[in-house]
Amino acid sequence: MAHLDHFGRPINYLRISVTDRCNLRCVYCMPEDGVTWRPTEEILRFEEIQTVVRAAAEMGISKVRLTGGEPLVRLNVAELVHMLAQVPGIDDLSMTTNGILLSGSAQTLAEAGLNRVNISLDTMRPERFGRITRRGMLEDVVAGIEAALGAGLDPVKINAVVIRGMNDDEIVDFAKTTVDKGWNVRFIEWMPVGTESGLEYRWGDTVVTAEEIREQIELALGGLIPASTSAGSGPARYYRVPGASGTIGFIAPVSEHFCFHCNRLRLTADGQLRPCLLSDEEIDLRTALRQGGDVAQIKALILEAIDRKPRQHHLNECERPHKRVMSQIGG
Ligand code: SAM
Secondary structure, eight states: OOEEOTTSOEEOEEEEEOOSOOSOOOTTTSOTTOOOOOOGGGSOOHHHHHHHHHHHHHTTOOEEEEESSOGGGSTTHHHHHHHHHTSTTOOEEEEEEOSTTTTTTHHHHHHHTOOEEEEEOOOSOHHHHHHHHSSOOHHHHHHHHHHHHHTTOSSEEEEEEEBTTTTGGGHHHHHHHHHHTOOEEEEEEOOSSSGGGSOOOOTTTTBOOHHHHHHHHHHHHOOOEEOOOOTTOTTOEEEEOTTOSSOEEEEOTTTTOOGGGOOEEEEOTTSEEESOTTSOOOEEHHHHHHTTOOHHHHHHHHHHHHHTOOSOOOGGGTOOOOSOOHHHHOO
């Protein structure tokens, strides 16, 4: 049974950043030169991550998502997948990736026990892809999506962050892929995290709300129909264009924050447990692990993190986390 926090929310989901490094430098996420990477010795080893997941599973956490940085740049990450898939009580093991390295690893990941992937993709135009990511090739991600589908990682979800002037003219094109290709696309509102990267975050201007995205789609493709959701629906609301096999999801962390349903904790690559994505509070698991902490001790720290989960974030009141950019937290 999942543990309830002070506000009655069952905490059953752990997101784990397996590295702070990334092979892309998306303009809204990371500075061009990258950030200062944590030294390797500060990054949790696979055995340490497994101990945390064992402890979490014993406390009723049943869903684990691997993220980063870019999880696929972590050497032998399929081995970690295999180790976590063996942990009793974990019944949903997923990954969020930029897809660049996925075509070569999807099959191995699926065989290791990964259930599904979310792939971040903000544009379907090759030249623009290079500009947004500052170094990636769109064709690699497309090959990654195909490989994930071919490997049976199901469902594959495509996550697009929409920013005015960057890619808002592709909203309808993305929505059409739910009809033409059967993709499951989720539009994510840009959050004011990591904005040191050069783009200016302006509410009512560069930020495109989920409501506005939906209006654009409905104007072009007709009214959306509420859709029942598949595995790991999380904070998104899902719809379908009439006749589409794929779904459209909206994730509106700022305009309609969904903190009242928040079920998650986050583990940073350097072993800090964050009760909330958007608050700087952290509980140090790495020190405990390296001082010989066993599953029981880690469970006590996880309980502390659950107890410290804030009721809600305060982004709407202009409060922002300062300690880390998104790639360091595991967005
Ligand atoms: N490298 C992996 C990837 O690209 O999916 C995992 C880490 S990345 C930080 C996770 C997600 O966070 C990506 O979909 C990215 O677009 C999103 N993201 C980064 N900064 C964001 C921001 N300020 N607001 C909303 N989403 C953001």
